[in-house]
Amino acid sequence: MSEQTPKAVNWMKWFDPRSRGVGMWAFIINRLSGLGLVLYLVLHLIMLGKLAKGPQAYDQFIAMMKTPFWIAGELLVVAAVFIHGLNGVRIILTSFGIGGDRQKQLFLIIMLVAGAAVIFFAWKMFAHAGGG
Amino acid sequence: MTENKKYTWNIIFKIFRKKAGQPAHYDQFDVAVNPDEYILDGIERIWAYQDRSLVFSHACHHSTCGACGMLVNGEEKLTCITTFRSVTRNGGTLRIEPLRNFPVISDLAVDMTGMFERMHAVSHRPVIADTFETSRGRKKEREDLLRLADCIECGLCISACPISATSADYIGPAVLAGAQQPGTFGENVLNIVDSEDGAWRCHSAYECTRVCPSNVDPAWRIMDLRKKLVLTRVKRMMGIKEKT
Numbered sequence: 001m002s003e004q005t006p007k008a009v010n011w012m013k014w015f016d017p018r019s020r021g022v023g024m025w026a027f028i029i030n031r032l033s034g035l036g037l038v039l040y041l042v043l044h045l046i047m048l049g050k051l052a053k054g055p056q057a058y059d060q061f062i063a064m065m066k067t068p069f070w071i072a073g074e075l076l077v078v079a080a081v082f083i084h085g086l087n088g089v090r091i092i093l094t095s096f097g098i099g100g101d102r103q104k105q106l107f108l109i110i111m112l113v114a115g116a117a118v119i120f121f122a123w124k125m126f127a128h129a130g131g132g
Numbered sequence: 133m134t135e136n137k138k139y140t141w142n143i144i145f146k147i148f149r150k151k152a153g154q155p156a157h158y159d160q161f162d163v164a165v166n167p168d169e170y171i172l173d174g175i176e177r178i179w180a181y182q183d184r185s186l187v188f189s190h191a192c193h194h195s196t197c198g199a200c201g202m203l204v205n206g207e208e209k210l211t212c213i214t215t216f217r218s219v220t221r222n223g224g225t226l227r228i229e230p231l232r233n234f235p236v237i238s239d240l241a242v243d244m245t246g247m248f249e250r251m252h253a254v255s256h257r258p259v260i261a262d263t264f265e266t267s268r269g270r271k272k273e274r275e276d277l278l279r280l281a282d283c284i285e286c287g288l289c290i291s292a293c294p295i296s297a298t299s300a301d302y303i304g305p306a307v308l309a310g311a312q313q314p315g316t317f318g319e320n321v322l323n324i325v326d327s328e329d330g331a332w333r334c335h336s337a338y339e340c341t342r343v344c345p346s347n348v349d350p351a352w353r354i355m356d357l358r359k360k361l362v363l364t365r366v367k368r369m370m371g372i373k374e375k376t
Contacts, residue, residue, distance in 0.1 A: 005235050006300040013297045019206040023338025023351075027294060091336045097359050100352050103338055 022104040026087060033084040040077050066129045075122055082117045086110035139164035141222040145178060147186065148229040150236050158227075159183070171211040171219070172200050175228065175240075188240035195345060198286030202240055203229040208288040208343040231291035233304075244287050250303050254321050256310030257281060282348045283309060289340035289350045301329040305340035305350035312357040317364060326361045 015028055050061045064070060090110055094100045143165050150156040161178045172190055179186045190200040193212045200211045204219055205227050220226055234242035262277035289305040290296045296304050303324065311317070311325045325331050331354055340350040367373075 006233050006297055006302075008298050010297040014294050021339060021342040023336065023342065024294065027335060027337035094336060095355055095358055097355050100355050103336070103351075 022107055026090070026103075026107045029083060030087045030091075033080040033087075036076065036080045037084060040080070068126070068129070071125050071129055075118060075125060078121045079114065079118045082114035083111070086114055139166055141165050141167050141216060143174065143216060143220060143223075144225040145174065146225060146227045147175075147178070147240070148227075149186075149239050150230075151238055165216050167217040167222070168215055171202075171204055171209065171214045171216065171226070171228070174216070174226075175211065186240075187238040189242075196280075196284060198284035201231050201286040201288045201291065203227075203231065203291070208232075208292045210286055210288065210345040213345060231287055233291050233293070233296040234287060242287070244285075247287055247290060247304065247306060248285065250307040250324075251285065251310045254303075254307055254311035254324055255314060255318070256283070256307070257313065258283075258285075260313065281310075281313065282346045284346050286345065288343045288345060289348075292339035292343040294337050294339065295333055295335055299329065299333065302333045303330055305334070305354060306348075308334070308357055309348055309350040309353040312353040312360065315360065317360075322361070322364065325357060326365070331357045331361060 014031055017025060017028055047061065050057050065074070087107070087110055090099075090103070090106045093106070094103050099106050141164070143163050145161040145163055146158045147161065148156065149159050161182050163174050163177060163182075165174050170193075172193065175186070175188055176190075179188070188200070188202070190212065191197040192199070195210055195213045198210070201208060202211050203209070204211065204214060206229075208231065209219070211228075216226075228240065230236050230240045230242045234244060234247075237243050258281050259278050260281050261273045262279045263271045263273050283306060285306060287306065289309075293302075293305055295302050308325060308331055311321055311331075317325070334351075334354045336351070338351045340354075341348075341352065344350060
């Protein structure tokens with residue numbers, strides 16, 4: 001009858017935050033961070049393959065990972081781990097009746113905790129890279 | 133004409149149009165409105181004075197029938213209780229579209245047959261026993277006191293649900309909330325709600341509760357349903373008889 005009917009190709013609508021509430025923002029961020037972590041896992045496995053190419057290739061790779069661009073990339077992974085992990089805890093709690101009526105506040109708290117963790121790790125990682 | 137009936141605002145309606153076999157498009161209508169009247173009043177005046185071919189559904193005009201749910205500027209609203217003042221300003225534009233995740237019959241009217249069938253399948257009861265408080269403040273049920281269930285079956289929750297957008301098999305928040313209401317499940321209801329496309333398919337976006345015009349809180353009911361499902365399964369595994 002119409003293009004309005006549910007179908008799998010509508011998955012793009014999962015990422016449309018217009019006219020949506022906090023719960024939907026949490027849903028969107030959870031999906032984006034989850035996809036980011038899957039992508040990271042693939043890249044991680046590819047990079048581990050460098051080990052098989054000998055010590056020189058591995059050392060070159062490690063040197064590259066200490067540049068600010070790649071540290072920023074790793075920081076995104078840290079952010080995704082905290083956001084996805086903590087949001088997962090929020091969903092487990094609310095799914096079994098704990099804090100369901102406070103889900104917005106729970107989301108804001110986990111975002112604050114994730115933000116603090118990212119700042120801490122950014123400080124540690126960039127300081128470590130700077131110190132060589 | 134009384135003071136509050138004066139049409140002091142001018143609104144531009146951009147209305148989704150779709151007839152069988154024709155491409156979808158938007159028609160624009162300029163309408164003078166009272167800021168405190170309801171969106172549905174404006175749509176009815178467009179139908180009455182500007183375009184008699186406009187198709188939309190409505191009945192009670194007081195948020196009981198659940199027939200007039202639409203998207204107003206991209207957000208699910210029951211148009212009979214949504215004032216112009218709450219969603220726009222004088223000279224503003226209102227984009228009116230049919231609910232999402234339901235087949236469009238024509239223009240703003242959608243086919244909710246699937247939702248009604250599923251609500252029937254999970255034994256949703258539109259009329260329930262009311263509760264009252266005793267002198268000690270305890271709540272009790274009385275079978276002779278009946279009231280309408282909060283859910284008016286408007287479908288706004290299913291329209292807002294991101295999972296309902298991608299899966300026609302997901303039974304949706306209204307149906308799951310309807311299944312939660314009685315508290316116990318027959319085998320057929322259990323098979324419907326304790327399944328891949330039942331209570332476990334919800335991904336906790338809470339949009340259903342946000343748009344519900346009747347304070348049903350479908351998200352809470354789905355979470356409560358999960359608890360009840362786990363409890364029911366555990367009791368059955370241990371051979372404990374359920375109260376009926």
